[in-house]
Amino acid sequence: MSKTILITGASRGFGKLWAEAFLKRGDKVAATARNLEALDDLVATYGDAILPIQLDVNDRGQSFAAVQKAKAHFGTLDVVINNAGFGLFGSIEETSEAEARAQIETNVFGLLWVTQAVLPIFREQGHGHIIQLSSILGITTLPLLGVYNASKFAVEGLSETLHQEVKQFGINVTMIEPNGFATDWAGASATHTQHLPVYDGVRAAFNEATSQEGTFGDPNATSAAVLKLVDSENPPLRLFLGKHALPFAKQAYEERLDTWQKWDEVAVAAHGA
Incomplete structure (x- = not known):
């Protein structure tokens, strides 16, 4: 049975790949983008099955209007994928107020x-099914992505709470948590701070680590997982994408548990009588 899906940030990267995967199998897609010309090829191929909607998600009024437009056009909405977002690269000290607020x-x-x-x-x-684009960096961190990390940690907290609030209404919530993929997230889509030389060593180590062969997954390989997620009668709250995510998460949580256990006596004493 075909579904009606609204996906934000559909002009490139995961958003466009997944929009096309849905369209190919016969779903209807409301695809939002700041630049609608980027969707012309999908419109030419899939016609009335796709509804392009111009949207800057930073504008709350536009966001509400876009959702209403999609519902009015297709008559229903089954899935919303909050994919719009970008990466901000730079140390926390280097990050300007404007850059942090925009992120x-x-x-x-x-x-x-x-x-x-x-x-x-x-x-x-x-x-209904709300799918939020989080990241492996929503549960652990990398240097030079501090405010991006913070934004995805916020998505995790918000979405886990949302799950607890809306499951009573038959609404599912899933956070997709990819590891690195070879999209333009770290290229044309990214913002970079002005560099302070004192962080050059951190930058060099980061660049060396992320240049290793096999670090980034193939974005085209993710579509099958997303289709399976959307079709699931009991979708998970969290879904990793990529082979590096689970080992990275395990390492982070083992380190956290070890620290909490070592300091548990202090923690318990702080509770009082």
């Missing part, structure tokens, strides 16, 4: 506005 505005508030817009529709229907 959080898009990656957190943009996702929040679209989520809020679709919830009344899903509640009224008694079903």
